[in-house]
Amino acid sequence: MTEHTAQDDHALAGRLAEAAGRLLLGVRDELGFADARALKDTGDLRAHEYLMAALAECRPGDAILSEEGRTSVAGKRARGDERAPTGNTATGDRLAADRVWIIDPLDGTREFSEEGRRDWAVHVALWERRAGGGAGGLTAGAVALPAQGVTLRTSPDGALAGAEPLRVRPPREGRLRIAVSRTRPPQFVTELAGKLGLDVELVPIGSAGAKISAVLLGDVDAYLHAGGQYEWDSAAPAAVALAAGAHASRIDGSPLAYNRRDPRLPDILVCHPVSSSTLLTGIRDVSDALPE
Template sequence: MTIRDDHALATDLATEAGERLLEIREGFDDPAALRAKGDRAAHVFLMEALARLRPSDSVLSEEATREERLDPRRLSASRVWIVDPLDGTREYAEEGRTDWAVHVALWEQGSLTAGAVALPAQGRTLNTAAPPKLPVHDGGRFRIAVSRSRPPEFVQRLAYLVGADLVPIGSAGAKISAVLTGEVEAYVHAGGQYEWDSAAPVAVAQAAGAHTSRIDGATLSYNQADPSLPDILVSLPDLAPTLLAGIRDLHR
């Protein structure tokens, strides 16, 4: 693994973790066992690699223990890696699905400064070193990515209000990546997430120039004592005012 800087490190780690997950995925016929093995293997790889390559930095991982997540040293650290070793475990365990991801992001003194989202089954990794060029919306009807299994009811009403179609996609990382690659124009979610669900894709989205915020327009904040980050809006910049206005109308 060649390490040039934090952007390259995030890219290398996310990509290699994804390659390992693809290898583990082959030959499994027990979805529960596959999810557990994939989660654990990717977590151990990322934690060991960061401990070796960035020993002075803190790490917040989805697969960490509760005690590790509550370690107060993370809150006073100037550099914290926020990782989701396997975003979309359900999709990972479903044969043929490609909408799952690996997230690796770096938070530094209040901001996300580097990140990568590996989409292993799609054969690509989006990163902050060379973020995707945002597509241009043609001004017509647009698409909003939503959860496959539990699309928020308010997003269904929002889509009707603003004239959008809903597109079910698996993991949060895959949804935000879909905004950046032109498969959809927006992602709106409310109903429960954590920092590791969005840190890496948001880092890439911000580097690409996309709009990122809470659904009330507030700034997304990371490395908080409580890692809950329950709602999010990521969209092409020109659509954000329409979506935020629609959300305000629905919550009046």
């Protein structure tokens, strides 16, 4: 891979995420909000087909793992389109590939289908195998927040919010705002909040991408999740978070690993590095105290 291509991957991720976001805004305008299921399915699948086609054209030799390219969603149909979704790269081929794009065409379908909500996203990330056949890691990523009019992405020098440099901000002393699920905040986060010895505020936000973006933009100080996710839920926002100087790991402190045979990646912590030790210790203590 040439240096030019490596730099282009950052820009490509941003362009594709933004374009898919514009498409999704158009789907909202076209269908309205009366039929939530039709809006969700149409948004999911039109954004998926756009990204699959664009990556096939721009990076024809790369593998793709998309939330909407799984066998389990083959029965879904978009409004006015009877085709099944384009499938992902076969698992064996993906695991052998040196470059894999991990995408979530619409992160936060519930929020997308609710009029006025802005906390949904598009994720585009690139995983690359390390030289010498190593395990590999995320090398580029973008999170478009179409209803908020901003895209966060990696760059050769770090991360960007639009055209501006992006660095995660430290929390205010004695206070911690933690982004949690709108509908199912994990029990242990509430337990954790009571044990940290800080002024803790739990802030409900929609999609995972919107939550991690809120950390990076300074709207909250941490995102903590243990309710079950997949690689496409976190790959792009984790790539941007790491590029922006944030801590991003599993809740036991182990690294986030992508392009695995089983794409489940059930938990994540994203915060400023100054908060990571406090949160990881608190998570461990609370987890040990919870009943089996």
